[in-house]
Amino acid sequence: MTEDARVDDELLTIGSFAARARLSAKALRLYDRLGLLSPARVDAVSGYRYYRAGQVERARLVALLRQLDMPLAQIAALVEADGTDAAELLAAYWADVETRIAGQRTLAEYLRARLSGRSSEMYGKFVVETVEVPEQVLITETRHTLADELPAWIGASLGRLEAAAEECGGVSGTPFVAYHAEVSMESDGPAESCVPVADEAAARAWAARQGRTRQTVVRVEPARRLAYTRITKAQVAHPQILAAFEAVEQWVAAEGLRYAGPCREVYFADWDAAGPGDAVCDVAFPVERDPAR
Numbered sequence: 144m145t146e147d148a149r150v151d152d153e154l155l156t157i158g159s160f161a162a163r164a165r166l167s168a169k170a171l172r173l174y175d176r177l178g179l180l181s182p183a184r185v186d187a188v189s190g191y192r193y194y195r196a197g198q199v200e201r202a203r204l205v206a207l208l209r210q211l212d213m214p215l216a217q218i219a220a221l222v223e224a225d226g227t228d229a230a231e232l233l234a235a236y237w238a239d240v241e242t243r244i245a246g247q248r249t250l251a252e253y254l255r256a257r258l259s260g261r262s263s264e265m266y267g268k269f270v271v272e273t274v275e276v277p278e279q280v281l282i283t284e285t286r287h288t289l290a291d292e293l294p295a296w297i298g299a300s301l302g303r304l305e306a307a308a309e310e311c312g313g314v315s316g317t318p319f320v321a322y323h324a325e326v327s328m329e330s331d332g333p334a335e336s337c338v339p340v341a342d343e344a345a346a347r348a349w350a351a352r353q354g355r356t357r358q359t360v361v362r363v364e365p366a367r368r369l370a371y372t373r374i375t376k377a378q379v380a381h382p383q384i385l386a387a388f389e390a391v392e393q394w395v396a397a398e399g400l401r402y403a404g405p406c407r408e409v410y411f412a413d414w415d416a417a418g419p420g421d422a423v424c425d426v427a428f429p430v431e432r433d434p435a436r
Contacts, residue, residue, distance in 0.1 A: 153196040154183060160194035164202040171202070177215055179205050179222065211237070253382040269372040269390035273430070278366045279316050279339040282307060282346050285358040287331040290381070300336035300357070301410065310349045312342025319409040319427075335405075337364075367404060370395055371427035377419040379408075387426040395430055404429035 161168045174180040175192070180202055182192040194202075201222055208218045213236055221232045284300045301318050308314045316339030326332045340346050346361045353359045374387050388406065395402070412423040 154193040155196055157182070157192045157194065160196075160199070160202070163196070164199045164206075166202055166206055170206065174202070174205055177219075179215065179219055208233075211240070249380075250382045253386065269374075269387055271370060271372050271391050271394040274369050274371065276316075276367050276369055279364050280311075280341070280343040280346055281337045281362050281364055282311060282340055282350065283335050283337045283360055283362060285333050285335045285360070287333045288326060289329075289331050290327050293326055293334065296334070297336060297408075297410075298414065301338065303357070304336055304338040307349060308338050308340045311340035311346040313340065315339045315341040317409050317411045319407045321405045321407045323405050367429040368431065369407075369409075369425075369427040370398075370400065370430045371409070371425040373422050373425050375420050376414070376417045376423045379424055384408075384426065391426055391428055395428060399433055400430040401433040402428055403431040 155163065157168050157171055161171055164171075171180065171192075171194075175182060180198065183195040183198065184193045185191070186193070204222060205218060208221065213221070217232070217236060221229050221236075224232060282304055284304055286296055286300070288296050297320055301320075305314060305318065318336070318338045321335045321337060322332060323335060324330065324332050326334055343361070343363070350359055350361045370391055372387050372391050374384065378384060378387060406426075406428045409425040409427055410423065411425065412421065414423060417423045
């Protein structure tokens, strides 16, 4: 056995190991409980914990990853990976962190504008119009989802419904997502993906074959008047899309209208082919004249 191997196999008490790893004994007990770093030996009589000197590097790595706020499950996977794979896992995690921080930075700027009374400047960037939409037969998929899961679900659910539309006479209108309650990091909706189809009887037969899968249903939506503003792919991200919704809400109030259904995002363009500056979506509210005004 080499000298380095003997050093690595040296058993240390939890106190000595904690000092060498520059951690507290409390942290080491937590890492053991979480399955991130277990003692090399636990005395069956005294319960004393002993660590190998060779575990110091892993202990320090776990502590550093905790400082990055990495979830425990991801830390566990990373410390078990080899060097190259571990580095890739860390890079992927940090890319997600930077994306989240960029979104939070934009949200902070948006909120700062609201709090300073400059909301009207933001709303003025959106042109609000109305459009009449005829009665439609819809095949739909509903899910309770939080904001961070929403984009992936929208793409997947609309893709499933558009494929299913081939059995229902084909797509006969523009797909959209309706929000029956708030979707945020605290509220999970539900949201409903909707695809208009041409053949109601075929759609109902298709829905019957699905059973309870993904809460798919067929419904007939009455003709509606929509107040909407058109936004680009870049503006679909939060918080820009919040400003678009609020701009339409402000317009609806100013026009003396009232809401006649859940708000929605109408996706009329090929999302994957669109660039950041391309128009892809209408943020819309069904409206009607308020008889009390």
